[in-house]
Amino acid sequence: MQHFVKSAKKILLRNRKNGFTLPTNNKLYPAQWNWDSGFVALGYSHFKIKYALEEIKTLIRGQWKDGMIPHILFHDLNTNYYPNHTAWACGNKIYSSGITQPPILAIIIKLILDRKRINNKNKVELKKIVKGIFRYHKWFIRFRDPNNSGLVSILHPWESGYDNSPLWDEPMKKIKIPKNLKYKRRDNKVVNPDYRPLDIDYDKYVTIKNHLKKNNYNPKKLYKTSLFNVVDVGFNSIFLRANKDLLKLLKIFNLESTEIENYIQRSENEIIKLYNHKKNIFINLDLKNKKKIEIPSVTHYFILFANLKDKIFNNRIIKNLKNHNSKEKFLLSTIKSNHKKFEEKRYWRGPVWINCNWIIYQGLKNKDIKFAKQIKKKTIDLVKQKGFNEYYSCKTGEGFGASNFSWTASLFLDLVLENKNEKL
Ligand code: DGY
Numbered sequence: 100m101q102h103f104v105k106s107a108k109k110i111l112l113r114n115r116k117n118g119f120t121l122p123t124n125n126k127l128y129p130a131q132w133n134w135d136s137g138f139v140a141l142g143y144s145h146f147k148i149k150y151a152l153e154e155i156k157t158l159i160r161g162q163w164k165d166g167m168i169p170h171i172l173f174h175d176l177n178t179n180y181y182p183n184h185t186a187w188a189c190g191n192k193i194y195s196s197g198i199t200q201p202p203i204l205a206i207i208i209k210l211i212l213d214r215k216r217i218n219n220k221n222k223v224e225l226k227k228i229v230k231g232i233f234r235y236h237k238w239f240i241r242f243r244d245p246n247n248s249g250l251v252s253i254l255h256p257w258e259s260g261y262d263n264s265p266l267w268d269e270p271m272k273k274i275k276i277p278k279n280l281k282y283k284r285r286d287n288k289v290v291n292p293d294y295r296p297l298d299i300d301y302d303k304y305v306t307i308k309n310h311l312k313k314n315n316y317n318p319k320k321l322y323k324t325s326l327f328n329v330v331d332v333g334f335n336s337i338f339l340r341a342n343k344d345l346l347k348l349l350k351i352f353n354l355e356s357t358e359i360e361n362y363i364q365r366s367e368n369e370i371i372k373l374y375n376h377k378k379n380i381f382i383n384l385d386l387k388n389k390k391k392i393e394i395p396s397v398t399h400y401f402i403l404f405a406n407l408k409d410k411i412f413n414n415r416i417i418k419n420l421k422n423h424n425s426k427e428k429f430l431l432s433t434i435k436s437n438h439k440k441f442e443e444k445r446y447w448r449g450p451v452w453i454n455c456n457w458i459i460y461q462g463l464k465n466k467d468i469k470f471a472k473q474i475k476k477k478t479i480d481l482v483k484q485k486g487f488n489e490y491y492s493c494k495t496g497e498g499f500g501a502s503n504f505s506w507t508a509s510l511f512l513d514l515v516l517e518n519k520n521e522k523l
Contacts, residue, residue: 103483104515110487110508111142115150118157119174123489123501127289129178133158133170133200134260135506137207138454142509144211145516151211152224155204159231161193165318166238168204168231169195170257181285182308189316197308197316198255201337202239205232209344212351229348233359236345239338240362242318249365250335250373252386254325255307259334259398261447262304263296264433265440266331266394270385274326276302280309294444294499330384332373333398337458339366339405367407374412379419395435397423397455403462417467420459424493430477431456432493443492444499450490453478457510475514482511 114121122128122135136158143151161172173184173194184194208228211217217225243251253259256267282305287295296304307326314320322328342363349356374381381399383392400420407413424430426437434441434449442448456478463471481496487507488498 100515104512107142107487107508107512108146110503111139111150111505111512114503114505116174118153119172120154120505122505124503125289125501126179127286127501129175129180131158131161131172131174133168134203134454137203138457138506139509141207141210142505142512144214144216145512148211148216148221151216152221152228155208155228156224158204159228161190161195162231162235163191163195165242166234167199167242167318168202168235170198170200171196179285181283182305186282187308188312196257197311198258200258201260201334202232202235202341203337204228205236205341205345205348206337208232209348212348226352229345229352229354232345233349233354236338236342236359238318240358242322245319245322247365249362249367249369250330250384251338252322252328252330253334254311254321254327255304256327257304259331261333261396261398261433263300263445264394264396264398264447265438266383266392266396266398267327267329268394268440269390269392270327270329270387271300271303273388274303274306276306280306290500295446326387328385328387329392330373330386331398332370332381332383333396333401335366335370335373336401336403336405339363339370342366343406370402370405371407371409371412379415394440395423395438397431397433397459400431400459401455401462403466404458406462406465413466417463417470421470427493429481429491429493429496430474431459436493443494446490446500449493450499451481451493452490453482453504453507453510457514460514479511479514482507487511 111120114124119131119136120139122132136154140151140154143154158168162168176184187196189195189197239251256262280302284301310326311321342359346356346359346363349359380393380395385392402416403413423435424432429451432449432451433447444450456474460471460474463474481491485491485496485498486502487504488502489500489504491498
């Protein structure tokens with residue numbers, strides 16, 4: 100095991116630039132990504148707390164004046180990535196994209212604190228970080244849930260992090276691609292196009308992006324007018340868990356917490372209503388087209404990570420999860436593998452992702468320890484057997500996408516070392 104731990108640390112250190120870490124060392128993602136950085140910080144916390152905090156501080160340096168923390172920060176302007184900083188044309192202090200990503204920072208900071216990896220000097224820095232995260236959460240509540248329903252919307256599939264999931268197929272169908280749309284994809288020159296989103300999806304990602312840009316990324320206006328507006332179970336589960344952790348952080352640092360406390364109550368009541376008890380499936384709400392989306396996505400099980408109080412409900416979800424992949428050798432596929440939309444090799448349309456396994460493992464730990472341990476073991480074994488890949492086949496374990504993938508390395512470290520009191 101020591102050998103794998105060493106390799107994982109090496110990957111993180113090799114992918115590290117000045118104060119932040121690339122998602123991989125090849126040319127696919129040459130910038131800093133929001134949730135990647137959160138996961139990466141957790142990995143560093145096991146051996147280099149300074150880098151963990153730097154990773155998050157750099158991300159927060161790019162926070163917008165309105166509170167949003169962007170999904171990408173472009174530190175290096177000479178890359179081959181598309182859409183690059185000129186295509187987005189926005190940012191505060193650092194060039195950035197104009198959308199966000201799953202807000203996992205509060206969760207990561209809380210975990211690092213719980214594991215007592217922070218000294219008093221770090222605590223001053225931490226208070227600043229927590230204030231930044233608080234502003235970020237308030238931005239979500241104000242602009243992504245202006246009706247105060249308890250559930251926030253995403254305005255671009257990229258905001259979910261699971262870009263081309265079949266969850267978005269229906270809302271994406273409605274988006275019209277302008278005839279004069281012009282841009283050049285780069286990702287499918289670096290990775291086999293069979294493992295990446297289709298051109299038609301990319302055309303739509305760029306179309307939505309252009310619309311956001313044309314509206315100067317005005318968050319108030321865009322909630323109503325964006326071409327895409329979906330309430331996603333996975334995203335809201337992460338936000339609910341993050342709010343619960345933020346609440347604890349606010350209390351530790353003596354910061355005002357009533358707004359977050361109230362929002363947690365509302366979310367806890369509302370998110371459960373997205374479950375269809377007859378069909379035994381969670382549904383997403385396509386607010387733009389007033390439709391319901393029923394796709395058996397692994398991200399719905401992020402609900403376990405939200406630690407809902409209702410135990411009977413949690414057990415029901417765990418039972419469903421046991422059927423999600425009952426026939427596959429490698430867990431957990433992003434889409435139930437007997438579903439018509441399942442694709443073994445294409446990005447978020449079927450493959451196993453280590454961050455999904457990690458999130459679900461964290462959600463199961465305090466509810467079904469035996470099952471949690473099974474998922475943990477299978478995840479560790481998969482990485483040991485097949486390497487630190489971006490994603491994997493649930494049938495053969497074969498790795499796809501980027502290699503030396505930072506969050507795979509980081510979360511592998513976390514799974515292996517979570518109970519060890521390693522010296523820093
Ligand atoms: C990409 O470039 O494929 C990213 O997933 C978008 O955030």
